[in-house]
Amino acid sequence: MKDVLDFLTANKVFYLATTGGDQPHVRPMGFVMDYDGKLTFCTSNQKDMYKQLVANPKMEICCVDAEGNTLRLCGKAVFCTTDETQRKALELMPSLKRLYAVGDKKFEIFYLDNGQAVCQSMSGEKKVLMV
Secondary structure, three states, X not given: OHHHHHHHHHOOOEEEEEEEOOEEEEEEEOOOEEEOOEEXXXXXXXXXXXXXXXHOOEEEEEEEOOOOOEEEEEEEEEEOOOHXXXXXXXXXXXXXXHOOOOOOOOEEEEEEEEEEEEEEOOOXXXXXXXX
């Protein structure tokens, strides 16, 4: 899991895909943290992403580094919103305080369950990473 977390944080922006009905939706993300040994993310329950993950928790993340290596990560979103998880997210990324507050009834935290990750180089070499 550490290799995946390091890849995502080193590259700042990654893309999270969900489905709404039969239509895929992709959006840029920039927050990830380790919470109790799990890759953990955040969103607002006012956004379509939240509604899509509630309806169908399957998600996929894609990220690319400066050398063209890609990371593809898939699994299921499990919401774990508590004051503690919100507090930790706000401590790790203080800029989130412009959008959210602990207990504000819109700030949602979720982790990736049953995650599978594959890193692939530009030459096609694949490496399975632990999640």
